[in-house]
Amino acid sequence: MTGSARSDGVSRRRIMLATTAAAAAMAVPGTATADPDRRVPCDTPEPVPAQVPASEGFLDVPGARLWYWDTGGNGPAVVLVHPGSGSALSWPYQQPVFAKAGYRVIAYSRRGHYNSSPPAPGNPGVGADDLQALVDHLRLRRFHLLGAALGGYFATDYALLHPERLLSLVILSSFMGISDPEYLRVTSLLRPPGFSDMPHDFLELSPYYRAANETGARQWREISDRSLGGHSVDSQLVSQPISWARLETLSVRTLLIGGDADLYLPPPILRMIVGHLPGCSTLVYGKAGHSANWERPVDFNRDVLKFLSGARFPRESCR
Incomplete structure (x- = not known):
């Protein structure tokens, strides 16, 4: 696999984590969000902080071209893998905080998402293979992974x-x-007919957040709209089915995070997964939906940084 950058090279410049007017309008220099130890009420709107300088480039993989950004530096790398409604633009609350904590922060857009080429019809590719191509291209030997x-x-x-x-x-x-099969049956009961046709922000942001932070909900929608470009994207594939037996072989130190108002993955479903990963840490954020990194960024950043530095949390620690 070969990597290629923009025609003028991979430039070092400030990316306002959207490289778009929407994200530029959201960036607020000097906000206290950059302090991961600060505690704020969960209904207090948090301005998106100014982004740290990052480079951006393209990577050619079989059948596609992926866009990524990279803050660089000598610290441990953290690679961010975005939700289906997002792209590499989806992390403006995390980019500066993780970078200022000493990490090299990297995100990329999967096939069909912002600035990456669409998947070939009927051949969306294996997501883990594209990720492997990226980390090899960036010469990451070992790194933290957040999906x-x-x-x-x-x-x-x-x-x-x-x-x-x-x-x-x-x-x-x-x-x-x-x-x-039983897991799929139970989780399908949470999604009645017409569920997937509802707007992304309704499905992924809690009603508490949408009521308390109209501006933040609008900004989330703007990033999602740019990420998807007004069209649906075929999901990539996993390399092989992830059965309970296969999941139970997971040996990496793991933190699972959920929100108690998540329409997709409420705490009882999270507990089903944790039952097969007895060694993992678990956090559940109160009054948060499917996007705790956006709805509760101060708490999310603080807790993730603690975990990256070696901390563990009790099983189903509530926030």
């Missing part, structure tokens, strides 16, 4: 395929690609 929602499928698959490459695994509000 959100659909991105958690490919992060989980990658962790099962390449545990030796990971320092830790964080999964946010994800079904993790689990294929157990």
